[in-house]
Every structure is written in structure tokens, then in C-alpha cells.
Amino acid sequence: MSASPDSPDRVKIGHVRLKVLDLDRSVGFFSRYLHMRQVERACSEYAFLSGGDPHHEIALMQVRGEPEGHRSPDAPGFDHVAFEVSGKREFAQAYLALSEARIPLRAVDNGISWGMYFADPDGNQIELFCDTRREPGGRMLWEGRTIELAPGPIIAALDEE
16 A cells, blocks of 8 residues: 555544443543543443544443553553544643542643543543644644643633633
């Protein structure tokens, strides 16, 4: 396949499937904090969720295993799935909702985006971010720089239009 970025046959991510221990709990989590809607439920083991036009962006598969426990951050494999919100105000709203629910999170300014990292009920790592490349002080490239983002600027974004 020799696809250019503008080519109709380019590859793009279709969805991510996460294994979960409690399907209802996970559907509730993604619905409440990421505003995704359940599109379909199948065989009492699968739920398909979307935040937009696609049939699904997240597929949840209920499994009967035990939680993996803590995996080393240096181990190979899946690290996180990222969801984009439309701006700093929406980012701040999600930050408040997660904080009020006492879900541990880490907020950072990557220069190209504001991001927050947290885990779903099964320990799958989630990033919620908003693009800040065209904001004052934003950068077009990440350049490997990340700084902790204090609550003050996040809360201030609630007053932005």
C-alpha cells in the first residue's frame, strides 16, 4: 500500500478493544466521564461505544480473569488510549468531574496539548487531551517536553468562551 496522507486508501485507527471485568461498570464510566454513548450490546459480553459518527470507537469485552496488577511502565505493550476534547473549557469540565469523583489523575502541558492521564475501573490507562498548538504559547511540535499542569489554569479555562 503506497498511500499518501491525502489518499483515500490511507490507514486510520478504527477502534480500540478493552478487556473489562464488569461491562456495566465500564459502560457507565465511559458514558459519564468521556460522554460516549452505547451504540450496541452483543452476546452479554460486548458493548460498543462511540463519541461521534462511527458505529464504535471503543469496544468493551467482558472477561472473567483477574486484574493484571501493576505492570512496569518500561514493559512493552499497550500504554494508553487517548481521547480528544474540543478545547480547554471541555478539558476543564472533565477535569472537575474526574476530580470530584476522586479518580486519581495527572494533568500536564505538552506544549502541543493539555493532557490528563487516569485509569478506567479495570486499570486501562486513559488520556484525555485538547490540542493547544494554535493557542498563545502553544508549539507545533512536542519536542519531548512535558510540564505538570496546576489546577489554576485548568479551572480558569471554565470562564473562557
